[in-house]
Amino acid sequence: MRNSAFTNKSKKAFSLIELMIVIVILGLLAAMVMPSLTGKGEEAKRNLVCVQMKSIYNGALDMFKINNSVYPSTEEGLEALVENPDPEKYPNYSTSGYFKDNKLPKDSWGNQFVYINEDGSVDIISLGADRKEGGKDESADIKMSACK
Secondary structure (H helix, E strand, O other): OHHHHHHHOOOOOOOHHHHHHHHHHHHHHHHHHHHHHHHHHHHHHHHHHHHHHHHHHHHHHHHHHHHHOOOOOOOOOHHHHOOOOOOOOOOOOOOOOOOHHHOOOEOOOOOEOEEEEEOOEEEEEEOOOOOOOOOOHHHOOEEHHHOO
16 A cells, blocks of 8 residues: 555646756746846946046035135146145145045056046046046046036
8 A cells, every 4th residue: 555655646847848848938028127237237337437526526625615716727637635735835735634544545457547627617527437538438437527
């Protein structure tokens, strides 16, 4: 009688065909979802760069101007916010600099920001993902003046 009890039980498992169908369905779902997710990472990096540039401008650069009545020149660059480039020109320079830990911030791709001062009109630029001047689409430069 024991043998008859074992023969009545059926094995419950997935067949190879059923597993293949599930894998194909998961692949199709991934193919539909991934393109919409991949662009979001770069968009988030670009948005973060705009936030960083505005933070530099509204924080360190404004404090520099309050203390010294002018923004640093293009030649002095953002480095002027870490170390006084000319104690005679900037006698009211903050003794601790204008960045925490005296480190220049970097953009989302690990690059230094480009600083331009044209007769008091200041702009900060990130070279973007390609780390080169110019570029299109995701590789385009990001200017603070163009940030929303």
